[in-house]
Amino acid sequence: MSSSTQEFVDRARAAAEGTPYAVAERPYGFDLTIDLADARWLTITRAHGLKRVFTHEVHLRDDGRYGITDVDNTVSYSGGTASLSAERSFKRGRVMSYSRRVEFGVDAGTGRVGKVVDYSFQAGEGRDLIRGVAKELGWTERMNTEQRGALVVGIATIVLTVGAFAAIGIHALLS
Numbered sequence: 817m818s819s820s821t822q823e824f825v826d827r828a829r830a831a832a833e834g835t836p837y838a839v840a841e842r843p844y845g846f847d848l849t850i851d852l853a854d855a856r857w858l859t860i861t862r863a864h865g866l867k868r869v870f871t872h873e874v875h876l877r878d879d880g881r882y883g884i885t886d887v888d889n890t891v892s893y894s895g896g897t898a899s900l901s902a903e904r905s906f907k908r909g910r911v912m913s914y915s916r917r918v919e920f921g922v923d924a925g926t927g928r929v930g931k932v933v934d935y936s937f938q939a940g941e942g943r944d945l946i947r948g949v950a951k952e953l954g955w956t957e958r959m960n961t962e963q964r965g966a967l968v969v970g971i972a973t974i975v976l977t978v979g980a981f982a983a984i985g986i987h988a989l990l991s
Contacts, residue, residue: 820953821845821876827949828874837942845876848942872942875960882950883960884943 817825825846829839832848840847849871873885922929950957 817841817876818878820880821878824874824876824882824949824953824955827953828946831945831949835945837945842873845874845882848872848874848946850942870939870942872946873960874946880954881956881958882946883958884946885960886939886943888939 825839825841828846828848832839836850837848838850840849849869869889871887871889873887875883875885918931920929920931947957
């Protein structure tokens, strides 16, 4: 890793201090991931049989350009006396996600009703953290392979759809 990419990683790690995000160095740069080792997040996921790991893969290039790929993994599980089930899903590319969860419960010790779960998550928060570091260092964002591929597929789909409707229209006019 060059000194400029290492500086980006170090600054991202410093920016993530005090947030639920953790930075892990990777051969391509680093991952910025919701840190589920934080007791607050672990309790929420454990209590509801849900594990959600949201990661921003940050690909750093020596020419001062970077790309962000969002990876949203969700695993849910449940078990009963006669059954056990699990489900896993993931999304990769640019993920737009917002979730909020508020739950109330009764405190076993005092009998008082209160909030036992209160959190929100916005996928853009991690990207904003990364982009802030990049701006300070003068780096330029570029699309990653998944995003460029999705853009090509989207454009091809539009072109094929418009072409099909044009062909149908021409055929209808000539008939």
